[in-house]
Amino acid sequence: MTNYFNDSPIETPEDDQYGMLPFAASLAKSIRNIQSPIGTTIALSGAWGSGKSSTVNLIRGELEKAKDSTLVISDFKCWWYRGEEALALAFLQNLNAILNDTLADKVKDLVPNLGRGLLQAGPVVGAAAAFTPIGAWAAVTGAGLSFAKRFFPEGATVEKTFLELAKILEEEDRRFLIIIDDIDRLSPDEALAIFRLVKSVGRLPNVMYLLVFDRELAEKAVKERYPSEGPHFLEKIVQASFELPPPLRTDLNHAILTSIEKICGAPDETQVKRILNVFHDVVAPYLTTPRHVARFQNAISVTWPAIADEISLADFIALETIRLYEPSLFHKIRSNRAGLCGSRDRNDRGDPRDDERFSLFLRDVDEKNHDTAKLALQRLFPRLEEMGYGPEWRSSWDAERRICIEAHFDTYFRLSLSSEALSMERISELIERADDCEFIQKTFLEAATMKRRTGTSMVPVLLDELNTHAKKIEKDKVEPLLGALFEIHDDIDLDIDKDRGMMGMGNTTLRYHWLIRRLTEGYTLDEKSRLYMSTIKQASLGWLVDFVHSAKDDYSEKKDRPQREEDCLTREDVIPGFVDRALNAIRVASNDGSLLHHQDLISILFMWRGFLDGDVGEIRAWTDPLMDDDDALVIFAKAFTGESWSQGIGMFGLGDNVATRTIRAQIDENVDVIDLAAFRSGLERLQKGGTLSEEKQAIVDVFLDAWQRRRDGQDELSE
Numbered sequence: 001m002t003n004y005f006n007d008s009p010i011e012t013p014e015d016d017q018y019g020m021l022p023f024a025a026s027l028a029k030s031i032r033n034i035q036s037p038i039g040t041t042i043a044l045s046g047a048w049g050s051g052k053s054s055t056v057n058l059i060r061g062e063l064e065k066a067k068d069s070t071l072v073i074s075d076f077k078c079w080w081y082r083g084e085e086a087l088a089l090a091f092l093q094n095l096n097a098i099l100n101d102t103l104a105d106k107v108k109d110l111v112p113n114l115g116r117g118l119l120q121a122g123p124v125v126g127a128a129a130a131f132t133p134i135g136a137w138a139a140v141t142g143a144g145l146s147f148a149k150r151f152f153p154e155g156a157t158v159e160k161t162f163l164e165l166a167k168i169l170e171e172e173d174r175r176f177l178i179i180i181d182d183i184d185r186l187s188p189d190e191a192l193a194i195f196r197l198v199k200s201v202g203r204l205p206n207v208m209y210l211l212v213f214d215r216e217l218a219e220k221a222v223k224e225r226y227p228s229e230g231p232h233f234l235e236k237i238v239q240a241s242f243e244l245p246p247p248l249r250t251d252l253n254h255a256i257l258t259s260i261e262k263i264c265g266a267p268d269e270t271q272v273k274r275i276l277n278v279f280h281d282v283v284a285p286y287l288t289t290p291r292h293v294a295r296f297q298n299a300i301s302v303t304w305p306a307i308a309d310e311i312s313l314a315d316f317i318a319l320e321t322i323r324l325y326e327p328s329l330f331h332k333i334r335s336n337r338a339g340l341c342g343s344r345d346r347n348d349r350g351d352p353r354d355d356e357r358f359s360l361f362l363r364d365v366d367e368k369n370h371d372t373a374k375l376a377l378q379r380l381f382p383r384l385e386e387m388g389y390g391p392e393w394r395s396s397w398d399a400e401r402r403i404c405i406e407a408h409f410d411t412y413f414r415l416s417l418s419s420e421a422l423s424m425e426r427i428s429e430l431i432e433r434a435d436d437c438e439f440i441q442k443t444f445l446e447a448a449t450m451k452r453r454t455g456t457s458m459v460p461v462l463l464d465e466l467n468t469h470a471k472k473i474e475k476d477k478v479e480p481l482l483g484a485l486f487e488i489h490d491d492i493d494l495d496i497d498k499d500r501g502m503m504g505m506g507n508t509t510l511r512y513h514w515l516i517r518r519l520t521e522g523y524t525l526d527e528k529s530r531l532y533m534s535t536i537k538q539a540s541l542g543w544l545v546d547f548v549h550s551a552k553d554d555y556s557e558k559k560d561r562p563q564r565e566e567d568c569l570t571r572e573d574v575i576p577g578f579v580d581r582a583l584n585a586i587r588v589a590s591n592d593g594s595l596l597h598h599q600d601l602i603s604i605l606f607m608w609r610g611f612l613d614g615d616v617g618e619i620r621a622w623t624d625p626l627m628d629d630d631d632a633l634v635i636f637a638k639a640f641t642g643e644s645w646s647q648g649i650g651m652f653g654l655g656d657n658v659a660t661r662t663i664r665a666q667i668d669e670n671v672d673v674i675d676l677a678a679f680r681s682g683l684e685r686l687q688k689g690g691t692l693s694e695e696k697q698a699i700v701d702v703f704l705d706a707w708q709r710r711r712d713g714q715d716e717l718s719e
Contacts, residue, residue, distance in 0.1 A: 009053035016058065017255045018247035018290055020051060024058035027242060031059075031208065032068055037175060039203030041237055045215035046244030048184065049291020052212050055244060056181050059210070063177070073177045074098040079185035084193040087186075091197050098176055103168065162201075170205035178202075183213035188221035199237045211238070247290060253279075256287055259297045260317060264304050267313050271400070278314040282376040285369075286325040299324055309424040311411055315380055315403045319412055322376060328364035329373055333380075334413050336360070340381045341406040343389040357384055380404065399468045407464075427465050435477035437484040444485070448492045459492045463511040470518035478519050482535040485512065489543035495599065509546055516569075529570040533577070541585050542600045548582040549607045551575060579611050586611075590622045596632060601639045602666065605673040619673050627678035630686060634696045636674065637683055637703040642666040665707035680707075 013021050027044070034040055046052045063073060076094045081087045096112060169176075180198075183191050191213070198209050215234075222233045234241075257279065261267075267275055287293055300320055307316075323330045333340065358374050365373050378385050381404045382393070394405070401408045401424075433439045447458035466473075473481065493508040520528050532551070536544055552575050554568040570578065586608050589595035598604060605623070609616050626632035642664050669676065686692055687700050 009051070009057055011057050012061065013058065016054075018051060018251045020055050020245075020247070021058055023245055024055050025062045028059045028062035028066070030240075031063065031177060031210070032066060032071060034175070034208060036206065037208045038205050039198065039207055039209070040239050041198055041209045041211060043215070043234070043238040043241040044210060044212045044244060045218075045241060047214055047216070047289065049289035049294075050244050050246065051290040052244055053181055054290065056179060056210070056212055060179070070174045071177060072098060072174055073179065076178055076180045077182075078180055078190075078194055079182045082190075084190060087190055087193050088197060091194075092201070094178070095202070098178070099165075099169075103172070166205055169207065172206055175206045175208060177208045177210060179210045179212070181212040183211060184217060188224060191218060191221055192225060195234070195237050215241070215243075249284070252287065252290075252293060253284060255290075255293050256283065256296065259293070260300070260313075263297070263300050264308070264313055264316075271313065275314040275317070278318045278379050281379055282318040282372070283321045285372045286321050292325075295324060296321065307411055310401065311408060312400050312402045315412065318376060318380055319403065326365055326369065326373060329361055329376075332361045332363075333377075337406060337409045340383060341404055341409055343382045343394060343404070344385070344387070395468060398464075407461075422461060422465050427469060430462070430466060431469055431472050434473050435480040437480050440481060440484040441488050444488060444492050448494060456497050457492075457494055459494065459508060460497050460511060463508065463515060467511065467515045467518050470515065471521075473519065479531055479535060482516060482519070482531070483538065485515075486535050486539035486543055486547075488540065490540035490599070493542060493599065509543065512543065513550065525565055525568065525571050529574050532570055533574065536578070536581065541589050541594075541598060542604070544585050545582050545600070545604050545607050548575075548578045549610060551578055552610070583608070583611050595622075596626070596635060601635070609673055616672050620675070623674045624678070627675055627682050630682075630691075633679070633682045633686060634692070634699055636679065638699045640665060640667045641699070641703045641706060663702060663706050665703060665710045667707060668710065680704075 010016060027042075031042065044052060044055065046055075060073060063071060074094065074097075076091060078087060078090075081090045092112075180194060183194055186194065194211075195218075198211065202209060218234060226233055283296075287296055300317070303320060304316065319330070319333075322333070355374070358370075358377060361377060362370055362373055380402075382389055382397075383404065398405045398407070401411075403409055403412050430440075430443065444459060444462060447462050450458040452458060452461075489508070489512065498507040520531065523531070532547070536547060539547070547569070551569040554570075555572045555575065586595065586604060589598065595601065595604065605619060608619055612618060626636070643662060667676075683700055683704055687697075687704060692700065
C-alpha cells in the first residue's frame with residue numbers, strides 16, 4: 001500500500017507513475033557504452049519536484065540489472081555536509097572508499113596523500129587558476145591543513161600522487177560511476193565547489209560522474225559568482241547534459257485521481273461530473289510536477305480522515321489545493337463566510353463584466369494565477385457566478401454538504417464537524433431507522449436538550465437534514481416517521497428555536513411543513529389524505545391544530561391565486577373530518593386546563609374560531625371566566641406580547657447593519673376571542689395592586705405599555 005506520508009523518491013519501476021523508465025533505461029544504456037572515460041560528466045537537470053531523484057533510482061536500477069561487472073557505482077551524498085571544506089574532504093573520502101573497495105592495494109594511500117598535498121597548497125589561486133587541479137583545490141578548501149591531518153596521513157607530492165593514481169586507473173578494465181544527486185540542496189558556493197571538484201581532482205581515467213541539479217538554479221549561482229563565465233562555466237565541466245522530460249499531463253492526472261480514490265474512497269456516481277470539473281479547473285493547474293502530487297497526497301492523507309464523508313469531496317480537493325498553493329486566498333475564503341455562502345437571486349445577475357467581486361480575494365494572488373483563482377471561487381461559491389439560483393439549488397447543495405452552505409462551511413476549516421451539522425453516520429441512521437418510532441422520538445427529544453453555540457437546540461438541525469435527505473427515505477417508512485414526529489411536536493417546539501430577526505428562517509412548525517411536503521412529493525392527493533388521516537391520530541395539540549388550519553386554508557377563497565390540487569395537503573372533501581378532530585382536541589385541552597398553558601395559546605384560539613367559521617360563542621364561554629383569574633390574566637398578557645424586527649435600508653443615508661427589535665402587543669380592538677374590556681381592566685387592577693411577583697409584574701407592565709403604544713399609533717417604537 002502506498003505510504004502517502006513518505007515523500008521519498010521511488011525505488012522500482014513498479015512505482016513509476018509518470019513513464020520515466022524509458023528515459024532512465026536509455027540514459028543507463030548510454031552510460032554503459034561510454035568507453036575509457038576521463039572524468040566524463042553527465043548532467044541530469046530538472047526543476048524542483050520534477051522527479052530527478054526518482055529517475056536516478058531508475059537509472060541505477062537499470063545499470064544494476066545489466067550486471068556489468070566492469071561498472072562500479074557509488075553515491076556521494078553531498079547534502080549531508082555543510083561548508084566547502086567539509087564537502088571537499090567528504091568528496092575525497094568517497095573517492096578513496098570506492099577505489100579502495102575495488103582496487104585495494106593498488107591505490108592504497110594515494111587519495112589520502114593527494115588530499116593532504118592539495119590542502120597544503122593554501123588559498124593562493126585566482127580565477128585563472130580555477131581549472132587546474134591544484135588551483136581548484138586551493139580555491140575550494142582554503143587553509144585546511146590542520147583539519148586534513150585528522151583524515152589523511154602525510155605522503156608524496158600532489159603531482160606525483162595524482163599521476164600515479166591516474167596511471168593505475170587508466171590500466172583498469174573497470175569504470176567508476178559516481179552519482180551526485182541533490183546538488184540543489186546546497187548553497188550556491190557549495191554547489192560551485194562540487195562542480196570545481198569534479199572538473200579538477202575528479203578528472204581521472206575511467207571515472208564518470210552523474211550530476212543531478214536544477215540547471216536554472218546552477219546558472220544563476222554561476223552568474224552571481226562568475227559574471228564573465230555565464231553558461232560557459234557548466235559547458236567546461238559537463239560533457240553531456242540531459243533535461244528530465246516533463247511527465248505527461250495524463251499521467252499526472254491519473255496519479256492524482258488514483259490517490260484521491262485510494263485515500264477518500266470512490267465517489268458517488270452522481271458526484272463524479274462535478275468532481276472532475278473542479279479537478280480540471282482548480283486542482284490540475286496547480287499540480288504540475290510529481291513533487292506537487294506527492295505534497296497533495298500527503299496533505300489529504302492527514303486532513304480527509306478527520307472529516308471523511310461529512311463534506312463535498314469536490315470542494316474538499318479544491319480547497320486543499322488552494323490551501324497548499326494559494327495560502328492567501330485560502331485565508332481570505334476562511335474569513336469571509338457571510339459574503340460567500342448562499343447564492344444570488346435569479347433576478348440579481350449583475351454585470352457579467354464586473355470583476356469587483358473578486359478583488360478582495362485576488363489581492364495577494366500572483367497575477368498569472370488570477371484566472372484560475374476566479375474559476376476556483378466560482379466553482380466553490382455560486383454566489384460569485386454571473387447567474388442566479390433558486391431555493392431548489394440551495395437544497396441540492398445542502399444535500400451535497402458543499403462549502404457554499406453556511407451550515408457546512410466551518411467543517412472545511414476546523415477539520416471537525418460544524419456545530420450546525422450532523423455526521424453522515426447519524427444522518428444515515430436516521431434515514432435507515434425512519435420507521436422506528438421509538439428511536440425517532442428518543443433522538444428528537446434528546447436533540448431538544450442539546451444546546452448549540454447559537455443558543456438553539458439541535459432540533460432544527462435534525463429537521464433540516466431530514467428535509468435535505470427526504471428523497472432517500474423509503475416510501476413505506478414515511479408514515480411511521482410522520483406519526484412519531486407529529487406526536488412529539490409540542491415537546492420539541494422550543495421557543496429558543498424560533499428564528500428571530502430579519503434573517504429568520506422559520507420555527508419547528510414551519511420545518512414540519514417543509515418536511516411533510518418534501519416527503520410526499522410524487523404522492524397523489526388520495527395517498528396524502530390517507531397518510532395524514534392516519535398520522536394525526538396521536539398528534540400533539542399544537543401541530544394538529546396548525547396542520548388542520550393549513551389543510552383547510554389550501555381551499556380558502558381568500559387565496560391570492562388559484563391553488564393547484566396537487567399542491568394541497570389533502571382532498572377538500574376530507575377537511576371536515578380533520579376539523580372535527582382538531583375541535584375535539586381543543587375542547588379536551590380547554591376542559592383539562594392544558595390549553596391555558598399551551599405555548600401556542602393565542603394562535604389556537606384564533607384557529608379555533610376559524611374551525612367554527614367565525615363563531616366565538618364557544619370560545620368566549622371558555623375565556624370569559626378566566627378574566628377573573630389573576631394567573632390566567634398574566635398568562636394571556638404574556639401570550640399576547642410579541643416582537644417585530646426592522647432594519648433601515650439607507651434610502652436617505654447610511655443603512656442599518658443590524659435589525660432592531662420592537663416589543664409589540666399582538667392585540668387590537670377587533671380581537672373577539674376574549675372580552676377586551678374585562679381583560680384590560682383586570683390587568684390594570686393587577687398592575688396597581690402590588691400583589692404580583694417581580695416577574696409577573698414585569699410581564700403585565702410590558703404588555704400594557706405596548707398595548708397603549710399600539711392604541712396611540714406608536715407601535716414602531718423600539719425597545
